[in-house]
Structure formats: structure tokens, C-alpha cells
Amino acid sequence: MKILFPSVFLILLATACGNPHISSSKGGLEQSNAPVTAENQEPCVPSAQQIRDYNFYFGGHLETQAPAEFSELIKCKTRIAETFNSFPDGTTTLITNMDRVDFSYQLIHQTERPGQNRKVTFLDDIFGTEKFSMEIQNPISHEGIQGKDRGVNSLNADNRTKDALVWSYSTPISFWSVNVVSLETSPMEPAKLRLYGCDRELMKEVDVRFPNNEHGEKELHFIGVISAERNICHVSLTAADVSGSVVIDEFSYGR
Numbered sequence: 001m002k003i004l005f006p007s008v009f010l011i012l013l014a015t016a017c018g019n020p021h022i023s024s025s026k027g028g029l030e031q032s033n034a035p036v037t038a039e040n041q042e043p044c045v046p047s048a049q050q051i052r053d054y055n056f057y058f059g060g061h062l063e064t065q066a067p068a069e070f071s072e073l074i075k076c077k078t079r080i081a082e083t084f085n086s087f088p089d090g091t092t093t094l095i096t097n098m099d100r101v102d103f104s105y106q107l108i109h110q111t112e113r114p115g116q117n118r119k120v121t122f123l124d125d126i127f128g129t130e131k132f133s134m135e136i137q138n139p140i141s142h143e144g145i146q147g148k149d150r151g152v153n154s155l156n157a158d159n160r161t162k163d164a165l166v167w168s169y170s171t172p173i174s175f176w177s178v179n180v181v182s183l184e185t186s187p188m189e190p191a192k193l194r195l196y197g198c199d200r201e202l203m204k205e206v207d208v209r210f211p212n213n214e215h216g217e218k219e220l221h222f223i224g225v226i227s228a229e230r231n232i233c234h235v236s237l238t239a240a241d242v243s244g245s246v247v248i249d250e251f252s253y254g255r
Helices: 068-074 123-127
Strands: 029-032 054-058 079-082 090-092 105-112 134-137 151-153 162-173 175-183 191-196 202-208 221-227 232-238 246-254
Touching: 054 068, 054 202, 068 175, 068 221, 105 123, 123 162, 123 232, 162 175, 162 246, 175 232, 191 221, 221 232
Parallel strands: none
Antiparallel strands: 029 079, 054 221, 079 246, 090 134, 105 162, 134 151, 151 246, 162 232, 175 221, 175 246, 191 202, 191 232
């Protein structure tokens, strides 16, 4: 069992201090604005397809590339891709790029509170405020399954609660995606993907269901979501079983 670190999570992300365990190197971070064509320098034309609420994408086994529809819908948006290649290997309780970009994220490892007997609607009601250590590994791997390069493993906090990775953003985002190396989920007992507003209230909760009734443990998969609005401030991904961990290769977000 890993050491539990009691902590009050920083709500005001934009004014928070940097973490001394995190490298300030700019490597591994890609920020792109709306593209222009080399010939006429005309701005990107957004896709004509409309998003009424949220579009969710769950890739099949070994599908770690964003599907064509996802890529088309975000092509004119500002995107930041985090590969974790700028961070040193080892354990930490916080991963962030606040010292590199204004449009930043914080990533922590939490656990879902057990024995919920009522409908909870806020981030802190679901996970509390404690955060646990997680490990940055290169290459990221889990029980023989290996990702592209460096990634993050939640390592399973204990055998009583379900592991979760929780992302928080300094300003609202409209899309998010992650490449998972291993995620405890199955058709009978699915993992949970949750989206929250800036008031930390739950806006959307969906089961993680991969195509063809595939399981997620020790399998590479793509997960993504696009919102019709720029209204997401927090994202959580929870393993389905108390013995499972959340292992990711890289992720991206944007507005």
C-alpha cells in the first residue's frame, strides 16, 4: 500500500505555486493554435458537424490514435498534448505544467469513496480531498503491456477503494482524450468517466465501454470526449475494481 498524503486540493489553479518535484523543461508539451494553409494563409474552417451535448469516443483494442471524427471536430481548436517526457521518473503526488503554460492542468491520484449510499454530485463528495502517490515510468508498462514511452501509473492505492486519476484545468476546456495502457473495466463492471464544471459539480458520468465487449485491463485503448461548450474544468477516470490501477501513456486537452 502506498503512503497516503492528506492534502487540500488547490481550487484556484491559476494562482497555485509550482511543484518542486516537477521539471520545468518544455520538452514533451505541444501547444498548437488554429492552423492556416501555407498557400493562402486562410484560417482553419471548423467542421460542419454539430455537437449537441457531449460526444464520447472509446477505441478498440490497440486503437490509440484519435478517430477521424474526433480529429476533425478539434482541428480548429487550441490543443495541448502531454507526453510526460519532460518529467523525471519516480513517484509524485502532483503532475502539472503550470510553470510552462497559462492554459494549464493539474493531475492527481485519488480514490473513490467506498459505500456511497446516496447520489453524489460534487467532485469532493466522490473522492474526498486526499491524494495518493503515482509513478512516472519510462517506458510505461503494466503486466507486460507497454505504451509508447513515458507515462503514469496510479499503482493501486489499496484494496478497499477504486483508483482514479483526476485532471483539473486552469480555464474550462471543450475536449479531452487519453491513451490508456491498462484500465480495469469490463462490460459487466465498467470504469467511470466523469466531467465536472468549474464549481466542481458533476455534469456528466458515463461507463467506459470499449467496442466488441473488450476489457481494458492490460490493453491499449483511446478514450476521448468533445463538449458542445467550453465548460469542463475537471475530468476523472476511475477503475472499475478495487484491485485495479489506472495506467496512461499520454493525454491531450483543448478549447
